[in-house]
Amino acid sequence: MDQQSGLVVDSVTGVDVALPVAGPGARSYAFVIDWHIRTILSAAWYLVAAMLHNGGWLVNAPVNPGSAWFIYVLAPPAVIYFLYHPVLEVATRGTPGKRTAGIQIVSRDGGAPGVGSLLTRNVFRLIDSFPFGYAVGLVTTMLTRNHVRIGDLAAGTLLIYVHNDTALAHYADERPAVNQLDATTAEVVTELLQRWDTLDKIARRRIAHSILKDPVAAQSEDDALLRTRLESLTAAASTP
Amino acid sequence: MNDQLRDHALKVTLLRRSDLWKRAAARTKRLANKKTDDPADASAMADDYRMLAHDVAKIRRLLPDSRAREYLETAYAQAHATLHRPAWHPGYAVLALFRDEIPAVVHWLRPHIIWATALFILTAIAGYSMIHTYPDLIALFASPELIATVERGQLWTEGLLNVVPSSVLSLQILTNNIVVSLFAYCAGFLFGLGTLYILGLNGLMLGAVFAFTGQHGLSYDLFRFVVAHGCVEISVMCLSGAAGAAVGEALIRPTAPSRTESFQRAAMQSGRLIVACVLLLVGAGIIEGYVSPNPMFPLWTRIVIGVSYWIFMLALLNGWLFARRP
Numbered sequence: 306m307d308q309q310s311g312l313v314v315d316s317v318t319g320v321d322v323a324l325p326v327a328g329p330g331a332r333s334y335a336f337v338i339d340w341h342i343r344t345i346l347s348a349a350w351y352l353v354a355a356m357l358h359n360g361g362w363l364v365n366a367p368v369n370p371g372s373a374w375f376i377y378v379l380a381p382p383a384v385i386y387f388l389y390h391p392v393l394e395v396a397t398r399g400t401p402g403k404r405t406a407g408i409q410i411v412s413r414d415g416g417a418p419g420v421g422s423l424l425t426r427n428v429f430r431l432i433d434s435f436p437f438g439y440a441v442g443l444v445t446t447m448l449t450r451n452h453v454r455i456g457d458l459a460a461g462t463l464l465i466y467v468h469n470d471t472a473l474a475h476y477a478d479e480r481p482a483v484n485q486l487d488a489t490t491a492e493v494v495t496e497l498l499q500r501w502d503t504l505d506k507i508a509r510r511r512i513a514h515s516i517l518k519d520p521v522a523a524q525s526e527d528d529a530l531l532r533t534r535l536e537s538l539t540a541a542a543s544t545p
Numbered sequence: 546m547n548d549q550l551r552d553h554a555l556k557v558t559l560l561r562r563s564d565l566w567k568r569a570a571a572r573t574k575r576l577a578n579k580k581t582d583d584p585a586d587a588s589a590m591a592d593d594y595r596m597l598a599h600d601v602a603k604i605r606r607l608l609p610d611s612r613a614r615e616y617l618e619t620a621y622a623q624a625h626a627t628l629h630r631p632a633w634h635p636g637y638a639v640l641a642l643f644r645d646e647i648p649a650v651v652h653w654l655r656p657h658i659i660w661a662t663a664l665f666i667l668t669a670i671a672g673y674s675m676i677h678t679y680p681d682l683i684a685l686f687a688s689p690e691l692i693a694t695v696e697r698g699q700l701w702t703e704g705l706l707n708v709v710p711s712s713v714l715s716l717q718i719l720t721n722n723i724v725v726s727l728f729a730y731c732a733g734f735l736f737g738l739g740t741l742y743i744l745g746l747n748g749l750m751l752g753a754v755f756a757f758t759g760q761h762g763l764s765y766d767l768f769r770f771v772v773a774h775g776c777v778e779i780s781v782m783c784l785s786g787a788a789g790a791a792v793g794e795a796l797i798r799p800t801a802p803s804r805t806e807s808f809q810r811a812a813m814q815s816g817r818l819i820v821a822c823v824l825l826l827v828g829a830g831i832i833e834g835y836v837s838p839n840p841m842f843p844l845w846t847r848i849v850i851g852v853s854y855w856i857f858m859l860a861l862l863n864g865w866l867f868a869r870r871p
Contacts, residue, residue, distance in 0.1 A: 320598040458808060468616070488561060491555055491558035495552075
């Protein structure tokens with residue numbers, strides 16, 4: 306993962322959270338997919354509703370359209386087209402396009418954005434879509450540090466990559482075999498061996514006794530024996 | 546024993562924890578998509594977060610370019626997002642919005658509201674004076690069809706219901722008004738200039754049209770048409786302008802360490818008022834579709850409707866409707 310292209314967020318654990326920020330490419334890809342979905346849905350609704358309204362294959366507006374034409378044929382496609390993003394983002398925290406592009410909306414602290422933030426970023430689409438084809442939004446994503454459009458600046462949100470498809474290879478089970486160490490103990494053993502010479506004799510023996518299970522070593526006061534046993538434990542741990 | 550061997554041991558033992566990571570990632574994914582009332586789940590989630598943090602720190606040093614690291618970083622970021630997701634109780638959120646947050650925003654925006662209203666009134670007066678003095682300039686504000694209709698001694702609103710049904714008219718009007726209101730708010734991004742432009746233009750148009758209809762003896766008819774919905778509609782225009790002005794001011798005079806942060810705070814805070822504006826415009830649109838063009842309603846009914854709705858707006862904006870006392 307390229308740390309330079311990401312946002313680093315402080316965490317209470319002391320280990321910062323690295324968020325890989327999505328750039329204009331991923332954002333555009335997601336937008337194009339969403340645009341096709343909402344256009345197709347709107348057009349499909351219009352065609353079907355117009356044919357049902359006209360009672361035939363005609364899809365043109367009647368000469369004197371009644372309220373039914375506006376309410377059942379024209380209004381729903383407009384609602385689908387214009388409210389697609391806000392409704393889906395509030396309801397599912399994303400859109401099909403964003404999921405396909407592997408990106409997700411998060412707030413600037415790495416948390417999930419609230420409803421207010423999601424609505425605000427969508428209201429500002431009015432500015433981002435100016436003058437056509439989301440030109441303002443696209444240029445802003447190219448120029449800003451975290452590749453955000455004006456709506457994101459207003460809402461304090463950004464888009465990050467989600468590598469949900471990263472396959473984790475199968476490694477041996479966490480439970481160690483009899484002669485193997487678990488991760489935490491291995492860490493303690495390596496630390497102990499690294500600092501062996503600088504530690505107080507009594508302290509390093511006490512730690513070694515608490516780690517070594519076999520009765521001979523656990524009672525031994527022989528530093529060399531204890532160190533050899535610890536090294537053999539570490540060597541055994543190296544075996545996958 | 547050398548450092549390389551020790552690191553290798555650490556890597557192997559770390560990778561053995563992959564099943565723990567998978568379980569943590571699965572739990573995070575499950576809890577990210579739905580609520581849980583089980584304290585054990587919450588506790589396990591917090592433990593997972595600490596465990597993932599610990600392992601991320603180790604894997605960044607031991608295996609910086611591995612897929613395992615990518616997996617862990619993603620799981621850690623997801624766990625972070627899930628744990629830091631704000632609580633969302635829709636009923637309480639809506640009540641808090643209307644009872645506490647919107648009144649607080651209105652209080653905060655009071656100077657902006659006064660200035661936006663003053664600007665609107667001044668531009669309306671300017672528009673009125675301009676057309677009163679130079680009637681030919683009406684072509685700047687009104688379409689040729691509208692001018693021709695008024696010159697024939699008719700208002701363009703007459704017989705409107707014969708052309709478009711009330712429901713459709715309402716829908717068209719409220720959609721248009723909501724878009725204008727949202728624009729006035731968003732245009733504050735241009736250091737407030739966009740908002741000032743929209744407010745000023747609407748004020749000029751209103752004044753100009755009143756002057757023009759007055760010259761043809763139709764100002765009473767226009768007032769009769771406008772009064773039921775106009776009180777709230779014009780007030781909402783000023784409120785949206787005030788919200789936009791606050792966004793612009795945040796960019797001109799930042800109150801946070803950076804302009805971006807200041808802009809975000811102002812946009813998020815004043816955006817709450819826009820929710821109320823949108824709801825009020827829905828009501829105004831319904832009145833404009835069903836009451837204003839209908840000649841059956843006498844003037845006094847229209848005034849009562851207009852003033853009552855305006856008082857309702859005041860009550861909504863001050864939280865009085867939701868048990869908040871003045």
